[in-house]
Amino acid sequence: MKALCFTVDLDRDVNIQVPGKAQAGSLDRGAGTEPRFSSSEKGLEVLLDVLGETGVQATFFAEGRTLETISSRGLSRHEVGIHGYDHEDLTSLSGHDLRMSMSRAVAAVRRVVNRSPVSFRAPYMKVNDAVLCALPEFGIKYDSSEYAPLGASILPRRLPCGVAELPVPEGLDSSGRKIAAYLWPMHEGKRQPEDYVRMASEVRGGVFVLATHTWHMVESRDRGPMGAAEASKNAKNVQKTIEGIIDLGFEPTTVSEAVRHAEALRG
Numbered sequence: 001m002k003a004l005c006f007t008v009d010l011d012r013d014v015n016i017q018v019p020g021k022a023q024a025g026s027l028d029r030g031a032g033t034e035p036r037f038s039s040s041e042k043g044l045e046v047l048l049d050v051l052g053e054t055g056v057q058a059t060f061f062a063e064g065r066t067l068e069t070i071s072s073r074g075l076s077r078h079e080v081g082i083h084g085y086d087h088e089d090l091t092s093l094s095g096h097d098l099r100m101s102m103s104r105a106v107a108a109v110r111r112v113v114n115r116s117p118v119s120f121r122a123p124y125m126k127v128n129d130a131v132l133c134a135l136p137e138f139g140i141k142y143d144s145s146e147y148a149p150l151g152a153s154i155l156p157r158r159l160p161c162g163v164a165e166l167p168v169p170e171g172l173d174s175s176g177r178k179i180a181a182y183l184w185p186m187h188e189g190k191r192q193p194e195d196y197v198r199m200a201s202e203v204r205g206g207v208f209v210l211a212t213h214t215w216h217m218v219e220s221r222d223r224g225p226m227g228a229a230e231a232s233k234n235a236k237n238v239q240k241t242i243e244g245i246i247d248l249g250f251e252p253t254t255v256s257e258a259v260r261h262a263e264a265l266r267g
């Protein structure tokens with residue numbers, strides 16, 4: 001099998017950790033670090049258009065509060081997993097607070113999209129055994145919070161406590177520089193679609209996970225909100241990346257479907 005999982009962290013704009021608080025803030029653009037959601041909401045619409053154009057069913061890892069705050073029309077044809085409730089560093093929480101965050105995140109998905117989530121990505125990609133082993137208590141079967149070396153074959157693996165890990169690949173580009181399958185540098189103007197297509201071309205079998213954030217479709221971390229022309233070019237780049245990888249023979253699918261398929265093949 002050759003599957004492309006397009007994954008999206010649906011979280012507050014340019015999220016940052018705020019000292020002394022479990023709840024994440026947004027990068028201070030002059031009015032403090034209170035969380036903002038407008039780029040995330042606008043970017044979701046842009047991304048849903050790109051996914052519609054390319055016929056891709058994606059997996060959104062939705063942070064509970066963001067999901068409850070923004071308009072989430074259009075998510076119904078995609079998988080919706082969880083990404084914390086307040087974008088907490090879950091590894092820093094007590095067992096009680098970790099479970100509070102998980103159960104509020106699950107409840108938000110149930111309320112907003114009327115389905116029970118089965119997939120998870122940790123805020124800041126930070127997990128430990130306590131977090132991973134709490135996931136099954138909340139019906140979560142699939143995790144995508146780790147990076148793994150790019151290679152000819154990328155398959156899900158079982159973690160302690162029974163969760164299946166579908167990692168985000170990372171490797172080296174043609175000039176020997178480190179590259180991960182997170183589109184972050186492309187949104188900042190530092191990478192081209194071809195860089196990610198080349199990464200995927202190294203994978204002969206298994207699942208290529210590509211990742212991004214909704215807010216990053218319309219707001220640069222370094223330069224602030226994008227103008228219309230920049231946002232449109234940014235969306236076109238995402239579309240080119242997806243189409244380039246599909247042209248290599250990858251079939252787009254969700255995280256839960258990809259793991260089920262890979263495990264069925266393995267028998």
Ligand SMILES: [Zn+2]
Binds near residue numbers: 009015083122123124
């Ligand atoms: Zn996040």
